[in-house]
Amino acid sequence: MSGISVKELYKTYKGSTEPTLKGLTFQFGKGKIAGLLGPNGAGKTTTISILCGIVRGDSGEVIIQDLKQEASHREAIKHIIGIVPQQIALYPQLSAVENLTYFGNLYGFKGKPLQQKIMHYLELFGLEKSAHKEIHKYSGGMKRRANIIAAILHNPKLLVLDEPTAGVDVQSRSMILQFLRDYNRQGASILYTSHLLEEAQSLCEEVVIMDAGRMIVQGNPLTLIHQHPGCNNLEDVFLHFTGNALRD
Amino acid sequence: MLRLLATIRKEWQLLLRDKTGIILLFIMPVVLITVMALIQDAPFKDYQDIRFDILTVDNDHGRLGRSVKEGLASGGQFNIIDSLDGRPVTAGQAKQLVNEGKYKISIIIPAGATAAIVSNANRIVNDITHRMGMSVSLPVKQTPDSLNVTIYFDPAAKKAFKGAIHQSVDNFLTQVETDLLLSRIKQQLRSKDSSAGTADTLAIRLQAVGLKEQSTGSGKQLDVISNSVQHNVPAWSIFAMFFIVIPIAGNMIREREDGSLLRMKLIPGSYLAILAGKMLFFVGVCVLQFYLMMLVGIYVLPLLDLPQLVMGHHPGATLLVAGAIGLAATAYGILIGTVFKTPNQALNFGAISIVILSAVGGIWIPLEVMPARMQLLGHLSPLSWGLDAINDIYLRNGDMAFVWKNVLRLILTGLAMLAIAGWVEKRRMN
Numbered sequence: 001m002s003g004i005s006v007k008e009l010y011k012t013y014k015g016s017t018e019p020t021l022k023g024l025t026f027q028f029g030k031g032k033i034a035g036l037l038g039p040n041g042a043g044k045t046t047t048i049s050i051l052c053g054i055v056r057g058d059s060g061e062v063i064i065q066d067l068k069q070e071a072s073h074r075e076a077i078k079h080i081i082g083i084v085p086q087q088i089a090l091y092p093q094l095s096a097v098e099n100l101t102y103f104g105n106l107y108g109f110k111g112k113p114l115q116q117k118i119m120h121y122l123e124l125f126g127l128e129k130s131a132h133k134e135i136h137k138y139s140g141g142m143k144r145r146a147n148i149i150a151a152i153l154h155n156p157k158l159l160v161l162d163e164p165t166a167g168v169d170v171q172s173r174s175m176i177l178q179f180l181r182d183y184n185r186q187g188a189s190i191l192y193t194s195h196l197l198e199e200a201q202s203l204c205e206e207v208v209i210m211d212a213g214r215m216i217v218q219g220n221p222l223t224l225i226h227q228h229p230g231c232n233n234l235e236d237v238f239l240h241f242t243g244n245a246l247r248d
Numbered sequence: 249m250l251r252l253l254a255t256i257r258k259e260w261q262l263l264l265r266d267k268t269g270i271i272l273l274f275i276m277p278v279v280l281i282t283v284m285a286l287i288q289d290a291p292f293k294d295y296q297d298i299r300f301d302i303l304t305v306d307n308d309h310g311r312l313g314r315s316v317k318e319g320l321a322s323g324g325q326f327n328i329i330d331s332l333d334g335r336p337v338t339a340g341q342a343k344q345l346v347n348e349g350k351y352k353i354s355i356i357i358p359a360g361a362t363a364a365i366v367s368n369a370n371r372i373v374n375d376i377t378h379r380m381g382m383s384v385s386l387p388v389k390q391t392p393d394s395l396n397v398t399i400y401f402d403p404a405a406k407k408a409f410k411g412a413i414h415q416s417v418d419n420f421l422t423q424v425e426t427d428l429l430l431s432r433i434k435q436q437l438r439s440k441d442s443s444a445g446t447a448d449t450l451a452i453r454l455q456a457v458g459l460k461e462q463s464t465g466s467g468k469q470l471d472v473i474s475n476s477v478q479h480n481v482p483a484w485s486i487f488a489m490f491f492i493v494i495p496i497a498g499n500m501i502r503e504r505e506d507g508s509l510l511r512m513k514l515i516p517g518s519y520l521a522i523l524a525g526k527m528l529f530f531v532g533v534c535v536l537q538f539y540l541m542m543l544v545g546i547y548v549l550p551l552l553d554l555p556q557l558v559m560g561h562h563p564g565a566t567l568l569v570a571g572a573i574g575l576a577a578t579a580y581g582i583l584i585g586t587v588f589k590t591p592n593q594a595l596n597f598g599a600i601s602i603v604i605l606s607a608v609g610g611i612w613i614p615l616e617v618m619p620a621r622m623q624l625l626g627h628l629s630p631l632s633w634g635l636d637a638i639n640d641i642y643l644r645n646g647d648m649a650f651v652w653k654n655v656l657r658l659i660l661t662g663l664a665m666l667a668i669a670g671w672v673e674k675r676r677m678n
Contacts, residue, residue: 052514053514054510054513054514075516075517078514078515078516079516081514083510083511083514085507085510085511086507087505087506087507088506088507089506089507089508089510089511090506090508091258091262091508092506093261093262093265093266094258094261094262094265098258098261101254102254102255102257102258103511103515105250105251105253105254106251106254106512106515106517106522107515107516108250108517110250134265150511151511154515
């Protein structure tokens with residue numbers, strides 16, 4: 001049973017001569033924590049956008065939890081996926097409760113059950129004392145935590161996170177990673193992108209390293225390290241495949 | 249329905265937190281209509297209730313001079329000034345004062361003007377009585393005088409103003425000439441009719457057909473004239489309603505940039521319900537703005553010595569027009585917020601385009617006084633449709649039947665703009 005399956009995926013944006021994705025292929029099993037890694041411009045965000053159905057691929061096949069990503073399944077896939085974008089996708093002038101109530105309402109939740117769920121997550125993420133504070137008054141770590149709550153209100157089976165720990169302090173990062181492990185233990189699949197390879201090595205059961213729109217290598221981080229002599233960690237593996245040349 | 253109501257509540261919460269937005273949406277328009285009504289009060293009064301001083305030099309001292317002065321004074325629009333510092337105004341002095349811009353107009357009635365009119369009337373009567381075989385002859389000058397009543401205008405005077413004065417003075421001249429001619433005819437007929445004695449039995453009525461002004465409105469009649477308040481309050485209210493483009497476009501671009509649009513699109517269910525909630529909220533804000541400004545026209549502007557706004561007798565039609573204007577303005581904001589990628593682009597384009605649409609749409613000055621080509625262009629502006637519809641209700645006592653065409657235009661334009669925005673967004677996704 002595959003959680004995510006991507007086959008021969010191509011995408012060229014309008015006005016661009018160079019394809020962003022060039023036959024990208026990979027597969028992650030259900031219930032795993034997977035990492036999508038690559039240097040800047042590798043096509044990670046485009047891949048995530050196609051997985052979520054925000055951007056259409058030119059050709060190829062994407063299957064999410066046994067559902068093909070196409071018009072007829074798009075709504076069903078939305079129920080399955082929760083996305084945590086890199087930006088803080090919340091209204092800065094509204095409090096955490098107001099934001100979460102709004103997004104909860106959009107999912108069709110309302111009343112006391114929704115408020116109980118919101119308060120449960122706010123406590124879980126250590127935000128209960130700032131529940132009614134406007135988001136723009138939050139620290140970077142608090143914003144990231146609130147951003148994650150907005151993506152899990154509907155208990156998605158697949159949680160997609162785009163650099164969820166970028167720019168947060170150690171405590172917030174540790175808390176977020178622990179939450180992801182716990183959430184995964186409840187049966188959810190997790191796909192996340194990060195430039196922090198040490199974090200990916202400790203968190204992910206499987207990683208895909210991609211570059212220039214293609215999958216370079218896929219496997220368990222420790223297996224990949226052992227398979228490549230001279231590599232002591234995932235960062236060494238990453239540099240081994242993607243090189244030291246600077247990227248735009 | 250939950251998505252729609254949640255979006256309305258969210259927009260309301262966002263507006264309440266945005267003090268600058270509230271000032272832009274509600275306070276600035278009130279200041280704008282007050283200032284514009286005050287500034288444009290004088291130009292509107294030019295042809296209505298401003299009293300002008302007219303320097304009058306009466307070198308005739310006869311019936312013509314008296315008639316012109318009394319006639320102009322009786323209209324209530326002119327103060328006759330025939331002496332300065334206790335001394336009669338001279339022709340040279342009048343010319344100089346008008347040239348210096350101290351007076352807008354001066355009329356000089358030449359010496360012997362009444363005598364010339366009398367002599368001309370006598371000549372006509374002599375001719376008639378001679379043809380009737382009567383021997384009576386009234387005195388006439390052998391060589392007719394070539395006299396003119398001279399008018400000096402301030403070089404800055406408007407053409408329409410000059411035309412109106414010309415017309416009035418010409419009317420007085422004609423009237424005096426006609427009166428004198430009729431009195432001479434009556435005099436001759438009386439002398440021929442011995443049975444009449446001294447009593448004036450001849451009733452000569454020259455005017456068989458009169459002139460009467462009536463309102464064109466149906467049903468209850470409105471006693472409304474277009475004045476500064478009646479033009480500026482609706483006109484600048486519509487302008488301010490269209491300025492909702494700025495917060496809407498800013499709001500949409502922010503949502504796109506910070507990822508909340510992405511989040512909304514990833515939530516199952518139609519995005520249309522969210523968009524409908526957003527639209528309903530902003531249309532509601534527009535309608536609220538409209539009525540707030542109408543209240544200013546009714547209760548605040550009269551405190552500043554301006555006329556009170558009259559809103560007609562069809563509140564349902566007014567509400568419909570306000571809603572249609574709000575819909576078009578909101579849709580325009582959504583279109584701009586969708587098409588442009590940065591807030592700077594959207595805000596600059598939005599603001600400038602509204603200024604242009606308002607200028608050609610008759611918000612600044614009525615379309616009727618624009619050149620023909622500009623009038624054609626102006627009729628394409630949604631702001632002119634809104635203003636036309638409001639004027640139909642306020643000035644012409646129009647009802648739904650009067651305004652439906654403009655309301656339909658506004659709604660269809662709004663829907664077209666939403667369709668374009670949807671198409672642009674779809675292209676962007678692909």
